Amino acid sequence: MSYYTGRTMSSHGATWNRVPLNIGEVTLGEYLANTGRSLALAGKTHVIVDDRGIERMNLIARNSELAARFATGHFVELDRYDGHHEPGKESGYPAYLRAHGYDSARPWSDFVISVEDDRLQPHSGWKMRNVHWPARVAEQHSETAYMTDQAIRHIEHEGDTPWALHLSYVKPHWPYVAPRPYHNLYSLDQCLPLQRRHTELADAHPVLRAYREQEECANFAREEVSNKIRPVYQGLIQQIDDHLGRLFDTLEKLGRFDDTLIVFCADHGDFLGDHWLGEKELFYDTVQRVPMIVYDPSPRADGTRGTCEQRFMSNIDIVPTVLDALSLPGCNERIEGRSLLPLTRGEPVTDWREFVVSELDYSFRQARLTLGRQPGECRGWMVRNARWKYVHWLGYRPQLFDLASDPHEYADLGADREYEPIRQVMHRHLGEWMAESKTRVTLSDERVRETTNNHKSKGVFFGEW
Amino acid sequence: MSYYTGRTMSSHGATWNRVPLNIGEVTLGEYLANTGRSLALAGKTHVIVDDRGIERMNLIARNSELAARFATGHFVELDRYDGHHEPGKESGYPAYLRAHGYDSARPWSDFVISVEDDRLQPHSGWKMRNVHWPARVAEQHSETAYMTDQAIRHIEHEGDTPWALHLSYVKPHWPYVAPRPYHNLYSLDQCLPLQRRHTELADAHPVLRAYREQEECANFAREEVSNKIRPVYQGLIQQIDDHLGRLFDTLEKLGRFDDTLIVFCADHGDFLGDHWLGEKELFYDTVQRVPMIVYDPSPRADGTRGTCEQRFMSNIDIVPTVLDALSLPGCNERIEGRSLLPLTRGEPVTDWREFVVSELDYSFRQARLTLGRQPGECRGWMVRNARWKYVHWLGYRPQLFDLASDPHEYADLGADREYEPIRQVMHRHLGEWMAESKTRVTLSDERVRETTNNHKSKGVFFGEW
Numbered sequence: 001m002s003y004y005t006g007r008t009m010s011s012h013g014a015t016w017n018r019v020p021l022n023i024g025e026v027t028l029g030e031y032l033a034n035t036g037r038s039l040a041l042a043g044k045t046h047v048i049v050d051d052r053g054i055e056r057m058n059l060i061a062r063n064s065e066l067a068a069r070f071a072t073g074h075f076v077e078l079d080r081y082d083g084h085h086e087p088g089k090e091s092g093y094p095a096y097l098r099a100h101g102y103d104s105a106r107p108w109s110d111f112v113i114s115v116e117d118d119r120l121q122p123h124s125g126w127k128m129r130n131v132h133w134p135a136r137v138a139e140q141h142s143e144t145a146y147m148t149d150q151a152i153r154h155i156e157h158e159g160d161t162p163w164a165l166h167l168s169y170v171k172p173h174w175p176y177v178a179p180r181p182y183h184n185l186y187s188l189d190q191c192l193p194l195q196r197r198h199t200e201l202a203d204a205h206p207v208l209r210a211y212r213e214q215e216e217c218a219n220f221a222r223e224e225v226s227n228k229i230r231p232v233y234q235g236l237i238q239q240i241d242d243h244l245g246r247l248f249d250t251l252e253k254l255g256r257f258d259d260t261l262i263v264f265c266a267d268h269g270d271f272l273g274d275h276w277l278g279e280k281e282l283f284y285d286t287v288q289r290v291p292m293i294v295y296d297p298s299p300r301a302d303g304t305r306g307t308c309e310q311r312f313m314s315n316i317d318i319v320p321t322v323l324d325a326l327s328l329p330g331c332n333e334r335i336e337g338r339s340l341l342p343l344t345r346g347e348p349v350t351d352w353r354e355f356v357v358s359e360l361d362y363s364f365r366q367a368r369l370t371l372g373r374q375p376g377e378c379r380g381w382m383v384r385n386a387r388w389k390y391v392h393w394l395g396y397r398p399q400l401f402d403l404a405s406d407p408h409e410y411a412d413l414g415a416d417r418e419y420e421p422i423r424q425v426m427h428r429h430l431g432e433w434m435a436e437s438k439t440r441v442t443l444s445d446e447r448v449r450e451t452t453n454n455h456k457s458k459g460v461f462f463g464e465w
Numbered sequence: 466m467s468y469y470t471g472r473t474m475s476s477h478g479a480t481w482n483r484v485p486l487n488i489g490e491v492t493l494g495e496y497l498a499n500t501g502r503s504l505a506l507a508g509k510t511h512v513i514v515d516d517r518g519i520e521r522m523n524l525i526a527r528n529s530e531l532a533a534r535f536a537t538g539h540f541v542e543l544d545r546y547d548g549h550h551e552p553g554k555e556s557g558y559p560a561y562l563r564a565h566g567y568d569s570a571r572p573w574s575d576f577v578i579s580v581e582d583d584r585l586q587p588h589s590g591w592k593m594r595n596v597h598w599p600a601r602v603a604e605q606h607s608e609t610a611y612m613t614d615q616a617i618r619h620i621e622h623e624g625d626t627p628w629a630l631h632l633s634y635v636k637p638h639w640p641y642v643a644p645r646p647y648h649n650l651y652s653l654d655q656c657l658p659l660q661r662r663h664t665e666l667a668d669a670h671p672v673l674r675a676y677r678e679q680e681e682c683a684n685f686a687r688e689e690v691s692n693k694i695r696p697v698y699q700g701l702i703q704q705i706d707d708h709l710g711r712l713f714d715t716l717e718k719l720g721r722f723d724d725t726l727i728v729f730c731a732d733h734g735d736f737l738g739d740h741w742l743g744e745k746e747l748f749y750d751t752v753q754r755v756p757m758i759v760y761d762p763s764p765r766a767d768g769t770r771g772t773c774e775q776r777f778m779s780n781i782d783i784v785p786t787v788l789d790a791l792s793l794p795g796c797n798e799r800i801e802g803r804s805l806l807p808l809t810r811g812e813p814v815t816d817w818r819e820f821v822v823s824e825l826d827y828s829f830r831q832a833r834l835t836l837g838r839q840p841g842e843c844r845g846w847m848v849r850n851a852r853w854k855y856v857h858w859l860g861y862r863p864q865l866f867d868l869a870s871d872p873h874e875y876a877d878l879g880a881d882r883e884y885e886p887i888r889q890v891m892h893r894h895l896g897e898w899m900a901e902s903k904t905r906v907t908l909s910d911e912r913v914r915e916t917t918n919n920h921k922s923k924g925v926f927f928g929e930w
Binding site: 332 | 841
């Protein structure tokens with residue numbers, strides 16, 4: 001929702017998957033609606049309906065078209081597909097699979113996330129022990145191939161009329177199943193080494209201890225598990241890379257590189273055993289430093305092409321970047337991120353952020369029960385600047401890592417007296433960040449300027465002698 | 466809006482008069498709608514329409530009844546009256562005045578806030594120099610009398626059927642005009658003494674300096690002004706006290722004291738020259754410590770009747786108090802205040818707040834221009850505990866007052882090195898308060914508990930070996 005609103009989690013309030021975005025929030029699709037371009041979604045999105053908000057607005061009974069648009073984030077669903085369950089009617093993928101010979105009522109479960117062993121016996125890809133075997137779906141019919149096909153067909157169909165496409169791949173992600181040849185394209189020694197030390201387990205932070213008791217972490221703490229998954233994950237990365245190549249060939253063929261802003265990003269990494277963890281939460285770089293590649297078609301960006309920006313980006317920057325690229329109003333009273341185009345265009349920017357913040361609410365996780373906490377008491381904030389990473393937790397001691405001397409974040413200095421001054425500085429940054437959240441979202445800054453000190457023009461004359 | 470939502474200004478976002486409340490916020494009227502009681506408003510309210518939110522919801526065209534309810538905070542306007550302008554059609558007061566002999570197209574301007582001197586010459590009550598003269602309206606037809614009449618008539622009419630009434634008096638307030646006999650019922654020596662010292666003007670905080678340049682402050686800095694206004698203001702207090710007596714007589718006569726929760730409060734004080742200031746902003750006790758009287762009809766509250774609670778109340782406590790009194794759902798995922806009923810009922814409460822926070826956004830004031838700041842850069846937060854009052858300002862040094870040694874807040878210790886440890890503690894409280902704001906408003910805590918760690922029940926099996 002931060003990618004969709006340009007606002008922080010604290011501001012938009014969707015603190016977890018399946019937490020509806022308040023109907024008072026505005027998303028990318030709504031910003032782009034009525035700007036003369038088609039809006040399409042292909043793939044995964046976490047937009048869900050704010051049922052109570054919709055009900056408050058009487059929208060179900062009285063305005064079902066608008067209610068439906070809220071349910072899709074104002075995009076048109078070419079093919080909505082989340083890859084966590086057997087797909088339903090929202091996706092054409094099951095019918096596509098059956099049309100290509102995957103004869104099953106549940107082709108996703110039986111072929112896409114199933115594998116077959118040497119003797120052609122099927123096994124579920126939900127079980128990580130099985131994922132060194134290839135998927136039972138052919139690569140050309142796999143999720144990544146299928147969704148790329150949808151995107152290419154749509155882009156070709158739109159031709160030279162303006163469009164915006166949210167193409168959202170599931171993989172790489174669990175179930176960690178790859179089709180041939182990607183299932184064993186890589187060997188373990190070609191993967192990033194495990195980043196963990198036994199010293200991390202001594203005096204571990206209470207929240208980390210609780211996380212490590214969760215099933216996915218307990219399993220990934222075993223080398224047998226991480227050794228099996230990491231090469232497959234690497235294969236899935238290779239697969240999306242190959243299909244993006246197909247997509248970009250299409251864009252090039254159609255001349256779209258001349259007029260299309262492309263933002264490639266990911267919403268989380270995956271520990272795969274780093275720091276004795278699985279899944280994607282907490283604040284280590286493994287899961288926080290996600291891809292962020294911006295292609296700015298403007299010739300003004302030619303000077304920075306192929307370069308790597310070292311300043312801090314955040315997912316809240318994407319909405320303002322898109323609005324800026326289309327010369328749409330910036331909605332500064334609401335949007336908290338900043339356009340990246342001054343950076344892609346090498347313009348002098350002297351006041352870029354010196355630190356970046358990330359947030360977690362673990363209320364929905366087993367860790368909350370382990371720690372005996374209530375919903376709303378389970379929040380954490382990371383503040384990271386060029387050198388330090390600080391984590392503030394409700395109810396627990398902070399964490400601190402010195403990324404200069406400890407780039408892999410093995411030594412938590414959060415309880416070390418010597419570093420109290422550093423923690424205070426970082427904590428103050430967090431306060432600054434909280435204090436700068438955008439709350440007056442119903443009125444533009446321009447309107448504030450116009451009406452500043454204007455009470456006399458409204459016939460109100462207080463304070464006159 | 467904090468009185469109406471049970472949420473802080475940072476959370477609900479209505480940072481000033483005329484800033485619409487986001488349509489995603491829920492107000493007292495909406496909480497009480499459909500609970501089997503009539504809802505009525507008599508008097509002043511700052512509810513205005515979130516035009517952009519309404520437009521986003523297509524409510525103007527498609528659902529005008531609901532749009533209208535948002536415009537009144539879901540209350541039925543018996544008589545909406547703000548007392549800052551000549552009233553329009555929203556109030557019956559102009560017609561009432563004309564029916565009682567106040568013959569004018571603008572009876573409010575010509576009679577209610579006009580005064581007459583010894584020679585029966587009229588003068589505008591907007592000019593503070595005139596307000597020692599009596600209003601040209603008779604006391605029985607004055608704003609406070611009229612609105613009390615509306616309330617009494619409504620309460621009598623409702624009889625024993627359940628109702629909720631928001632009775633909102635304008636006075637005491639500018640224009641500081643009182644009808645006979647209240648215009649000179651008090652002499653200056655019966656008023657609270659001016660709380661100001663010349664030492665406050667040396668090295669004053671930049672935001673205070675900017676405020677003191679505003680017209681109302683510059684005028685109230687002159688004793689001639691405060692000496693003239695304070696006795697009239699005291700008279701206006703006496704007047705509302707007298708009319709509340711009439712109201713309570715009615716309640717008593719009808720037996721309503723047996724079944725009616727009464728909350729008497731005010732939304733701001735008035736400096737009237739204290740601290741060389743006029744109007745109602747900033748964080749001095751003069752304007753922050755407002756009346757808060759709760760009458761709880763339950764016999765369980767008999768033990769605390771007539772007592773004065775020393776713990777910190779906040780305006781965000783009123784909505785939860787009302788919901789609690791009516792045994793309605795507490796909406797803990799959204800409401801940030803706490804019910805006061807455990808206190809009125811003398812129940813053991815061990816975790817009551819140790820400090821209270823107040824917020825200011827001065828973007829709409831002349832002070833912003835004086836200081837050369839942009840909208841959104843003009844925020845301040847007060848943190849007050851039993852001993853200290855700390856103010857954090859965006860862009861400026863903090864303020865600090867030691868209320869034990871300096872109860873009238875003359876000595877700002879915000880730049881005094883000796884008090885840095887105190888300021889750090891208070892600043893940390895502010896961070897705690899910010900971190901506990903309610904953001905996940907679309908989903909109840911109960912729902913979080915029900916769905917915690919339930920992914921397997923949804924067919925999602927990540928992390929299994």
